[in-house]
Amino acid sequence: MKSLTFRHLTNGVVTLLMVLATLAVLTPLGLIFLHILKMGLSSISLDFFTQIPKPTGESGGGMANGLFGSGLLILMASIIGLPVGVLGAVYLTEFGSGKLATAIRFSADVLAGVPSIITGMVAYSLIVVPMKGFSALAGAVALSLIMIPIVLRTTEEQLKMVPGTLREASLALGVPLWRTSLKVMLVSAAKGVVTGILLSIARVAGETAPLLFTALGNQFWSKKLTEPIAALPLQIFNFAIAPYEDWHKLAWAGALVLVCIMFALNLGARMMGKTQRLN
């Protein structure tokens, strides 16, 4: 009898510890979200989405250029990074078994672990310095360097999960390996691949450090890809450290929008992952 009560007691204690641990994980997230919601909701307005920042001293204005800039940077980074990541993964799964493949995997893992400020410095020295100026292009390259390893490794994992019998079925019909890789294997893994892509976009959408000395940011609409461009995280950073109450409010609004975007991207990725069905 005694040992049974002891067991019940142990059970209770361990369960309590697990509940506490779960709370410890959820609490900071909840606090962050509630705080941003409280501060951001009161400052958000239609102007935030339609206006560009007002000159110092004037009140009002928004971050329309930052939203557009972030969107454009992500689009450009995707155009550069997604083909490299996805096709790289196809290469690794279908054709890569030698030293080169091992080297690529290792590099991707290292690249994924490189602090993003260093990625920014690399893009700075590779693009900003030779082109003699900060630019949207440099920002996009920096972001794509962050996306590539994420997309590469998630796509590779997804491709590995596609049954090899499908590859054989296609090859046996007289379909060349490269067509098989793209039209059977990649298509079968499509949902998982899209999940990985969404997660990589969520990751770079909030990146500030690599943009500091590449895209740089500005207070107006950019006209060229070879000029600096605004980005939401940069604008939040600049506005938050400025000594104006109005700008702080805009920064909070920006933070709320950014968090919502991340939330939506992660949710989208989760839903994609859920509906994934392979035979």
Add this chain to the structure above:
Amino acid sequence: MNAKVSLENMSVHFGGNHAVKSVNLDFPANSVTAIIGPSGCGKSTLLRSINRMHDLVPTARVSGRITLDGKDIYGAGVDPVSIRRTIGMVFQKPNPFPAMSIHDNVVAGYKLNNTLKRSEADEIVESSLRRVALWDEVKDRLKSSAMDLSGGQQQRLCIARTIAVQPEVILMDEPCSALDPIATLKIEELVEELKEQYTVIIVTHNMQQAARVSDSTAFMYMGEMVESGPTKKIFTNPEMKQTEDYITGRFG
């Protein structure tokens, strides 16, 4: 004898593992040849060397000669893709493309190669499905997923997909081992009919099946071709002791 496919001193190595050992065997045109033997004796390995499926296995090495209509299929300048178009294959586990409809599965060989002519698609689908006696069962749901079919129907769909691209030889690797007896019977009937138009090579570990469907039978044991000949002779009056032991169920 008019051999459609012929193996001359054919060996397959996986690294240091000699999986198929110097096999000589002719597969006559328009007939069914069964390859029997205990599990692991190299039946699949032999079959897969005939449509160059081992090309994708880095450790695999095929030596000797395999000819199709007298031409070496491993010869210099021979495209394995074109070999696989002429020599189709049906696998052990039905493997329709899960993302495709029944209709698209039948014409998958064309679709994946971008060679499908819209005007011909429906005709190819109907005639291929009729050939495998699946048309009446699926004609009202061609657009639904191939995964909704039963295992036996899926396997017949895979055969339809194979004959849709008009091969000359059809390789079958234990095509009934994942199926129930009724589905198995349907496939066996189908194999009988297929030989009118194709050269069929079927691997099976089921000796009754070999006896029922094949014209010739080849018995393999531990990578070697022990004996081959007319099915009737192999099953009633084998020359080798090993063959007799195997078909009488004394081992394997």
